[in-house]
Amino acid sequence: MVTNGVGLLEARQVWKSYVHRRRRLHVLRGIDFAIRTAEVACVIGPSGAGKSTLLRVMAGLERPDAGEVLLDGVPVVAGSPRLGVMFQSPLLLPWLRVWENVMFGARFLPSVETSREQALVVLERVRLHDLADQPVTQLSGGQAQRVALARALIRRPTFLLLDEPFNNLDMPTRRELGAAVRELALNDGVGVLLVTHDIDEALALGDRILVLAPEVGTFAREFAVPASAPARARLRDEILATLEALGTTAILT
Numbered sequence: 001m002v003t004n005g006v007g008l009l010e011a012r013q014v015w016k017s018y019v020h021r022r023r024r025l026h027v028l029r030g031i032d033f034a035i036r037t038a039e040v041a042c043v044i045g046p047s048g049a050g051k052s053t054l055l056r057v058m059a060g061l062e063r064p065d066a067g068e069v070l071l072d073g074v075p076v077v078a079g080s081p082r083l084g085v086m087f088q089s090p091l092l093l094p095w096l097r098v099w100e101n102v103m104f105g106a107r108f109l110p111s112v113e114t115s116r117e118q119a120l121v122v123l124e125r126v127r128l129h130d131l132a133d134q135p136v137t138q139l140s141g142g143q144a145q146r147v148a149l150a151r152a153l154i155r156r157p158t159f160l161l162l163d164e165p166f167n168n169l170d171m172p173t174r175r176e177l178g179a180a181v182r183e184l185a186l187n188d189g190v191g192v193l194l195v196t197h198d199i200d201e202a203l204a205l206g207d208r209i210l211v212l213a214p215e216v217g218t219f220a221r222e223f224a225v226p227a228s229a230p231a232r233a234r235l236r237d238e239i240l241a242t243l244e245a246l247g248t249t250a251i252l253t
């Protein structure tokens with residue numbers, strides 16, 4: 001797959017709050033963060049820490065209150081052809097077949113040829129080309145999430161922003177799709193931001209792991225993931241200790 005160029009997706013002093021029951025909830029407080037192409041950066045943290053908020057802001061789906069998100073120095077816009085986004089739920093259109101759902105990802109993108117053949121090429125990447133003509137209502141959860149990945153990939157994104165996309169899948173499917181995402185970074189140079197609850201998933205897929213601290217609204221720590229298994233096991237303990245120090249053990253495994 002050829003992506004739409006090299007680049008940097010960068011949050012600069014990003015602040016984001018919501019009004020909840022008449023109180024202002026400050027979720028992100030001055031986040032500085034960048035993802036490069038050809039790497040997988042994982043953001044972990046307990047429920048409510050602001051992981052999804054960060055991902056939506058990075059994708060241009062929500063505007064920060066202050067600060068900015070830049071894609072190669074230019075403010076990011078929602079629907080940028082250089083970004084592919086995936087959520088926990090595949091959000092497929094039930095009245096369209098598999099390949100038509102994939103093509104839906106390329107709507108309004110003149111750079112992408114909108115043909116069944118083109119969809120098949122991408123479906124092959126996620127090993128779903130045999131089901132191209134199926135209605136999506138007949139797919140398993142793992143197959144549906146593969147369609148969602150193909151729909152993101154048809155855009156030839158420079159960056160993939162993934163918000164716990166493997167949560168509802170069984171372990172073998174989860175591992176397989178995780179490996180496919182890792183391959184996209186290694187072989188195709190895609191930059192990946194993966195939000196996950198799962199420390200083991202972050203250790204298996206990430207080059208870097210950032211721990212988002214609840215209430216503090218910034219990253220508590222950032223870790224480079226080492227290659228060797230014993231070093232990763234030590235890092236796992238260190239990340240757990242970090243989470244414990246933040247007063248949050250209600251996460252992970």
Ligand SMILES: Nc1ncnc2c1ncn2[C@@H]1O[C@H](COP(=O)(O)OP(=O)(O)OP(=O)(O)O)[C@@H](O)[C@H]1O
Binds near residue numbers: 019020050052197
């Ligand atoms: N649109 C919104 N309006 C009001 N509050 C919101 C909104 N979106 C998120 N929040 C609040 O912001 C905080 C952070 O939410 P967010 O979904 O980003 O956390 P998270 O770390 O992704 O959590 P989880 O792991 O449970 O998905 C939560 O307290 C949530 O209730």
